Amino acid sequence: MKTIRTTAAAAVMALSATGAFAETKPADVIATYADIALAGYEDSLTTAQALDTAIDKLIAAPSQATLEAAREAWFAARVPYQQTEVYRFGNAIVDDWEGRVNAWPLDEGLIDYVDATSYGSESDENELYAANIIANTSLTINGETVDVAEITPDLLQNTLQEAGDVEANVATGYHAIEFLLWGQDLNGTDAGAGARPATDFDPANCTGGNCERRVQFLSSASKLLVADLEEMVANWVKGGAAREALAANGEAGALRTILTGMGSLSYGELAGERMKLGLLLHDPEEEHDCFSDNTHNSHYYDALGIRNIYHARYERVDGSVVEGPSIAALVSEADASVAEELSGKLEATHAAFTALKTRGDESEAYDQMIGEGNDAGNAVVQAAIDALVDQTRSIERAVVALDLEALEVEGSDSLDNPGAVFE
Amino acid sequence: MSRFRSSSASRRVSLITASAATLTVVMSAAIAIYWQPARADGILPWRTDLSEKDRARVASVTATSADFSKPEAFESMQGGAATSRKLVNRDAFSQFSANLTFKQERDFKLGNALFRKLWVSSPSSTRASDGLGPLYNARACQNCHLKDGRGRPPEPGEIASSMFLRLSVPARTEAEREALASKTMMRIPEPVYGGQLQEFAIGDVPVEGHLRIEYSPVKVELNGGETVTLRKPTYTVSDLGYGPMDREAMISPRVTPQMIGLGLLEAIHPGDLIANADPEDKDGDGISGKVSWTRNPETGEPMIGRFGWKATMPTVHAQSADAFLGDIGISTPDHPHAWGDCTEAQSGCREMPHGVQADLGDTEAPDPVMELVAFYSRNLAVPKRRDVDDKEVLAGKELFNEAGCVACHRPKYVTSRKAAQKQFRFQLIWPYTDMLLHDMGEGLADGRPVGDATGNEWRTAPLWGTGLTKTVNGHTMMLHDGRARNALEAILWHGGEAQAARDAVVAMEPEERAALLRFLESL
Numbered sequence: 044m045k046t047i048r049t050t051a052a053a054a055v056m057a058l059s060a061t062g063a064f065a066e067t068k069p070a071d072v073i074a075t076y077a078d079i080a081l082a083g084y085e086d087s088l089t090t091a092q093a094l095d096t097a098i099d100k101l102i103a104a105p106s107q108a109t110l111e112a113a114r115e116a117w118f119a120a121r122v123p124y125q126q127t128e129v130y131r132f133g134n135a136i137v138d139d140w141e142g143r144v145n146a147w148p149l150d151e152g153l154i155d156y157v158d159a160t161s162y163g164s165e166s167d168e169n170e171l172y173a174a175n176i177i178a179n180t181s182l183t184i185n186g187e188t189v190d191v192a193e194i195t196p197d198l199l200q201n202t203l204q205e206a207g208d209v210e211a212n213v214a215t216g217y218h219a220i221e222f223l224l225w226g227q228d229l230n231g232t233d234a235g236a237g238a239r240p241a242t243d244f245d246p247a248n249c250t251g252g253n254c255e256r257r258v259q260f261l262s263s264a265s266k267l268l269v270a271d272l273e274e275m276v277a278n279w280v281k282g283g284a285a286r287e288a289l290a291a292n293g294e295a296g297a298l299r300t301i302l303t304g305m306g307s308l309s310y311g312e313l314a315g316e317r318m319k320l321g322l323l324l325h326d327p328e329e330e331h332d333c334f335s336d337n338t339h340n341s342h343y344y345d346a347l348g349i350r351n352i353y354h355a356r357y358e359r360v361d362g363s364v365v366e367g368p369s370i371a372a373l374v375s376e377a378d379a380s381v382a383e384e385l386s387g388k389l390e391a392t393h394a395a396f397t398a399l400k401t402r403g404d405e406s407e408a409y410d411q412m413i414g415e416g417n418d419a420g421n422a423v424v425q426a427a428i429d430a431l432v433d434q435t436r437s438i439e440r441a442v443v444a445l446d447l448e449a450l451e452v453e454g455s456d457s458l459d460n461p462g463a464v465f466e
Numbered sequence: 467m468s469r470f471r472s473s474s475a476s477r478r479v480s481l482i483t484a485s486a487a488t489l490t491v492v493m494s495a496a497i498a499i500y501w502q503p504a505r506a507d508g509i510l511p512w513r514t515d516l517s518e519k520d521r522a523r524v525a526s527v528t529a530t531s532a533d534f535s536k537p538e539a540f541e542s543m544q545g546g547a548a549t550s551r552k553l554v555n556r557d558a559f560s561q562f563s564a565n566l567t568f569k570q571e572r573d574f575k576l577g578n579a580l581f582r583k584l585w586v587s588s589p590s591s592t593r594a595s596d597g598l599g600p601l602y603n604a605r606a607c608q609n610c611h612l613k614d615g616r617g618r619p620p621e622p623g624e625i626a627s628s629m630f631l632r633l634s635v636p637a638r639t640e641a642e643r644e645a646l647a648s649k650t651m652m653r654i655p656e657p658v659y660g661g662q663l664q665e666f667a668i669g670d671v672p673v674e675g676h677l678r679i680e681y682s683p684v685k686v687e688l689n690g691g692e693t694v695t696l697r698k699p700t701y702t703v704s705d706l707g708y709g710p711m712d713r714e715a716m717i718s719p720r721v722t723p724q725m726i727g728l729g730l731l732e733a734i735h736p737g738d739l740i741a742n743a744d745p746e747d748k749d750g751d752g753i754s755g756k757v758s759w760t761r762n763p764e765t766g767e768p769m770i771g772r773f774g775w776k777a778t779m780p781t782v783h784a785q786s787a788d789a790f791l792g793d794i795g796i797s798t799p800d801h802p803h804a805w806g807d808c809t810e811a812q813s814g815c816r817e818m819p820h821g822v823q824a825d826l827g828d829t830e831a832p833d834p835v836m837e838l839v840a841f842y843s844r845n846l847a848v849p850k851r852r853d854v855d856d857k858e859v860l861a862g863k864e865l866f867n868e869a870g871c872v873a874c875h876r877p878k879y880v881t882s883r884k885a886a887q888k889q890f891r892f893q894l895i896w897p898y899t900d901m902l903l904h905d906m907g908e909g910l911a912d913g914r915p916v917g918d919a920t921g922n923e924w925r926t927a928p929l930w931g932t933g934l935t936k937t938v939n940g941h942t943m944m945l946h947d948g949r950a951r952n953a954l955e956a957i958l959w960h961g962g963e964a965q966a967a968r969d970a971v972v973a974m975e976p977e978e979r980a981a982l983l984r985f986l987e988s989l
Contacts, residue, residue, distance in 0.1 A: 139553040148582075185940075186621025205556065207627075208612035208939055210582060311571030319572075320579050324594040329579075415593070435568050 067372040069294040072355065075367030076301050077286050079357045080130050081279040082365040083348075086123035088272040090360060094120045094220075095265045102258050105245035114224050118337060121217065123360055125344030129352055132307035133300035136278055136285045142216075143200065144271050147331060149213030151222045153203070154260065156251055158229055171212050176203065177256045194259035196267040215267050218332070223261045225334035232327045232414035234407065236336035299447045301370050305349045306438040309392075313345050314431035322424055325415035333410065339403025346396045346431070350389045370441075378444040385441050388434035395430040399423050500759050501768040503737040512737025515883040520892075524880040527894060530872065534864035537854040544930045544989070545727050545848030546881070546893025554849065558934045559614040559726050563845045565889045570845070577842025580835055581607040585794055587668040588819040597821020597830030599795035600671045601664035601807055603630050607839065610722050610793060614846050615938040617722035618948040619679055619699070626677050629721045629948065630793075631663040631701065634914060635712050649761050649768075652778045652917040656715050658708050660807040662792050663717075671815055672707035677719070681949075686958050690976035696958060698909075699949050708812055716914035716921075719947040720775055726931045728773070728782045729844030730895050733885035736770050742876060742900045753873045753963050755902030758918045758925065763787075763800065772901050775946040776916045777925035783840040790831060790839075797822070797829040798836040804829070844887065848895075848930050853988045862985025865978055869970035874926045874963070876900040898929035898989065907961020910945070922962060933987035953986045954979070 097116035152173035203214035226239030242250040278285035321329030355369030375382035412420030548563035590596040617628025634653040645651040681697035747754035758771035769780035779785040787800035795806030804820030821830040875898040913921035950956035960968040
């Protein structure tokens with residue numbers, strides 16, 4: 044333990060020594076990283092509040108226009124939120140919370156009616172797979188009867204979310220709201236998103252049945268999202284728990300958090316689970332924002348978030364900019380060639396994701412791009428994956444350039460860590 | 467590197483039939499297989515993966531500590547450098563080894579997605595996802611391995627989701643006896659129903675039946691006046707879909723075990739396990755741990771069985787492939803039969819459409835599906851311990867030692883430097899298991915021998931992570947069939963070789979027992 048701390052301290056000292064000649068101080072880099080987090084979660088909160096207002100209007104006067112307005116508000120809310128996802132990786136407090144707001148994939152049959160042909164009614168030990176809470180006032184979870192007569196934020200969060208320990212039982216967050224606003228995408232890998240009619244929310248002219256309960260569900264999920272984002276904003280204000288936890292890692296630990304967060308989102312999460320798997324399986328269900336056909340944007344802003352924190356520059360939803368001393372500058376002072384290489388690769392990724400976003404906006408949805416036999420669409424997705432993998436290699440070099448790799452065994456029992464066990 | 471030896475052995479196996487009548491069979495095995503690691507000189511001579519200096523270090527650090535006034539060095543990092551230090555929540559068993567590379571994180575996440583993936587019946591528009599069944603227990607790995615944690619028996623009226631019945635019959639022909647003795651087979655499947663009872667089936671295929679459980683109360687008086695009422699289960703199968711089972715059919719229930727730390731358990735040096743075994747109880751301590759020998763399914767070489775409640779599976783990969791086939795009905799390169807556990811006697815079952823797509827591969831889950839899922843399964847991290855320096859926890863740890871629990875729940879190991887995955891090499895780990903088979907007495911016996919395990923024998927279950935079952939799975943049930951509703955009940959079910967340790971716990975003062983349980987909760 045002692046030895047590891049010394050190594051970490053040496054890394055910081057080496058940085059400080061460099062700092063004597065350079066302008067960038069690690070403490071300022073870390074503070075900017077936290078400031079951008081705060082701005083990102085504040086923007087996520089205000090856009091979620093706007094979504095909540097739009098949902099209130101939809102509920103008050105259900106029409107195609109108010110439904111479209113709510114959908115637009117949902118799209119807008121995804122823009123800042125996806126740019127914050129990079130903070131989930133390395134910040135335990137964000138990771139602990141994330142499942143409440145962005146859990147995916149979800150078995151939508153838990154929530155509402157589904158098309159039996161495409162969804163399947165295959166009997167399953169996930170007894171909630173087609174539970175349809177909106178149509179039922181009680182259900183059985185783990186052999187116990189649960190009263191769901193009233194749909195409240197508390198019910199969604201504490202009873203239905205991951206009910207029966209099945210992770211696909213998602214009742215809260217962006218994707219639950221997305222399903223309620225759009226409904227199932229029944230187009231397979233053909234064009235088109237979910238097409239839920241506004242009358243699904245109109246008790247006076249109700250389609251789909253149980254419109255009052257659907258309204259309760261949507262409203263509860265929306266209120267919960269706002270509350271959850273308020274909590275995360277509070278974690279990132281000065282003195283907030285997330286900033287404190289970051290500081291507790293020490294400067295070297297915090298810098299490593301920034302870089303490992305970039306690498307983990309790039310490679311494992313985005314390139315791997317969210318993109319490569321869909322391409323392997325050619326399955327339209329392997330689409331992050333599958334009901335709204337917004338996956339191309341979801342991925343684009345994820346990747347943009349990685350670029351933001353490297354350069355310590357975030358453009359807020361109102362167009363203002365939060366910026367400050369960057370880890371890019373620190374890397375550059377340590378090894379200019381590595382900094383340049385990583386910067387270049389982040390630009391290449393940005394170009395690849397811009398191409399993917401443009402294709403999504405202009406010609407075909409993401410689930411079509413990953414369809415079997417769509418060579419051109421597959422290639423656009425693959426190019427974005429390749430760029431992410433490539434940039435991760437440079438992130439690894441940046442970790443070495445800042446002499447942070449020793450932290451890999453921090454706190455470990457590794458007997459290879461000289462003296463750690465037998466001193 | 468390794469030497470193979472054969473020896474003749476005859477073994478007395480006690481069998482308890484479903485009707486609870488006891489009979490004793492003498493099973494003469496022509497050949498018993500085992501293997502001894504190469505040896506060097508001096509201390510821990512089998513640890514040829516280590517230098518002489520490291521062998522001395524390892525011997526010192528793995529020796530039982532006699533100081534319970536403070537935690538041992540690194541005790542809280544019970545999974546070594548792979549230990550997860552994320553915040554404790556219901557995902558506590560679902561985090562990856564903390565020391566993975568970015569690329570390995572990717573493989574873990576792909577494996578996780580496949581682990582959660584719902585398989586569908588064939589034919590289907592999502593061609594890469596079909597092939598379910600025809601008979602199955604679950605449509606996705608995650609649907610039984612709930613939150614990668616421990617399963618439990620179903621509540622009344624509930625269909626079992628994280629528990630099923632294993633089925634077999636005694637060897638009745640010379641060929642069958644030979645197959646068991648040579649470990650070509652670990653058990654003889656029930657002729658009609660196969661190796662396990664599937665409670666679901668696709669299309670018009672009849673389901674095999676349903677597991678029924680009845681509990682009867684068993685009172686245990688503890689020192690200090692407390693009475694614990696255990697529930698003793700009886701298992702039957704209702705709604706048999708293919709006629710009566712074999713007259714000699716043996717059934718044994720299994721809940722899903724927690725999945726954390728499996729790669730580290732695989733990385734324990736085989737010599738460390740063999741060294742702890744004492745099948746004839748030569749040291750006279752009443753504990754006679756036995757290695758479960760099986761074969762590497764790929765090479766046929768003898769290997770130690772480490773996984774499963776009776777330690778029949780040598781590797782995580784083999785265990786995963788077996789589960790794909792038996793539990794979901796998905797064929798893999800390891801088990802290429804698309805019909806899963808359908809037997810020839812189940813007419814029509816083997817003729818159902820399968821999910822093999824020639825352009826994607828020869829099986830329903832072609833490479834790299836199987837290895838990604840195995841990688842995921844090996845890398846579910848053990849969470850960091852809590853409260854290691856708490857006085858009551860330390861007192862409980864001392865009582866755990868004094869009561870003799872550590873004789874089987876062996877606290878710590880240093881893993882092999884030759885472990886296949888770099889992250890698992892030379893790690894000080896604290897799984898609290900010897901990975902060996904022990905006679906646990908009549909109370910826990912299933913009367914169903916598998917491989918080297920008699921009907922009374924079970925593998926010592928690892929205890930790391932035990933205290934988080936409530937957080938992860940919302941219950942505290944333990945043992946192979948979840949009959950114990952908490953750790954104390956699990957202890958009270960211990961018999962056979964563990965009788966003395968169990969009796970010591972019964973005799974403890976109430977506050978001592980509380981401390982012991984507090985220690986278990988901190989794991």
